[in-house]
Amino acid sequence: MNFQKRKQKILEQLDRTGEVDIKKLAAELDISEITARRDLNQLANDGLLYRTHGGAMKVDPLAKPKDFANKAAQNADVKDHICRKAAEHINDGDIIFMDCGSTVFRLCQFIKNKKIKVITNSLPVIYELQNCSVSINIIGGEFNNERQATHGKIANEHIARYHAGKAFLGVDGVSARGLFANSELEAEITSMYINQSAYTYVLCDDSKVGKETYLKFAYIDQIEAIITNADDQKLACFKDTALTILQVG
């Protein structure tokens, strides 16, 4: 039984019972306690569970904050899968951009215990990451109530002052031809994030893959990776690109 398989079983049990115990886990999976500990530590590091003395617990299932939460709650399962995978790519010490989409918002719950710096224009993200080990940098500018985020010239300039190792972005559509958005404000700020980050992850569910909507604002080779639940068929269009595709169940 390898790590990936054990990981599956651990998360499964965690989902079922809410907690796991090192001793029992070691017995059930027929591994030593030290290995069980190592597994749990690694999963905790990825934000997939919360480590306790002698075991682990399910990660905080509280996602209540606002009417924003309504939109964020749509398709929550799929979004959580995508974000869980995204969280695996975030390590202590990272500086990351997070945009103001509802998918990216759900990434918060998985990174609360990481020692990272988050730069964002999303008010719900700020709210969610208060009082945890994440240090926050707020993109200033005119606040758009509908999107619960800042946008505009000053916001763009603000982003231009920073550089981050990774950016986690949502889009309204993505195809081999590029990235698409439903609004100019959104497109501009997303472009800025891409420009100012070394590695860009696009988070999107299968409904966005292959969709070419309103406004194209970036070429596909400007980003490095896509994290999605889309199937191989939908993703086939990217086979001639250099894109890293991270597929989740």
Next chain:
Amino acid sequence: MNFQKRKQKILEQLDRTGEVDIKKLAAELDISEITARRDLNQLANDGLLYRTHGGAMKVDPLAKPKDFANKAAQNADVKDHICRKAAEHINDGDIIFMDCGSTVFRLCQFIKNKKIKVITNSLPVIYELQNCSVSINIIGGEFNNERQATHGKIANEHIARYHAGKAFLGVDGVSARGLFANSELEAEITSMYINQSAYTYVLCDDSKVGKETYLKFAYIDQIEAIITNADDQKLACFKDTALTILQVG
């Protein structure tokens, strides 16, 4: 049973019954009393409950937003009087700066129906003014959790990009010699507000008047008006200045 699990159970019971008792808790959770005490102390330290002799009580849900709310609630009457007066000086079409003090925060409730633009570095102010006729501009920069606001170089630069007709600011002390603050970060951003506004109101209760604390960051003639509940005697020191004094009951 580890701490995390006990924590869950304690908070659960607290939510149900409103209070817990050390002896009962120790018996129910099958732990020693000293451990129960330690648990309660830790949770109290995190602000999740209110410690009593022999047990704990549910924390007031109103106070949960954070200690900021507590501070804002201190002296609320006086602060409200001051802010009501301040609001009289704000008209539709105004563009105003609001800083991140607890006094200025209470100004929000009096300006919700005004058609104005507010530029602020205070997260509580932003929350409070969402979904009303006020349009908001957020000062970006590094977020300081204790002050619930952005500060620092980028925040200062951001303010420098804007001009406003009026600024409403809190201070830690004010005398004929100038304005005083308890922290450099605070002082810097307040200075920027003063520089970038045509007319500056300082809001302060009588305890701040005549107080010269830590750091002087501005001369008294850099501001135009003080709104305070201080009496004539305390305000006498300003009689040789050009200051407009707005006294409230």
Next chain:
DNA sequence: TTTAATTTGATCAAAATTAATCAAAAACGA
């Protein structure tokens, strides 16, 4: 106010859990 009872914090010791180090085993690529 004084006294008695209770609660508390501090200190120490025991138990459990963990991290660190190293060696063995397995997987991998050439």
Next chain:
DNA sequence: TCGTTTTTGATTAATTTTGATCAAATTAAA
């Protein structure tokens, strides 16, 4: 096949958690 890397397990030392004891502080009662 061999050498390298990765994974795993055993041992040990360090850390964390817990409980017991006792003096100090707090509360309640007289």
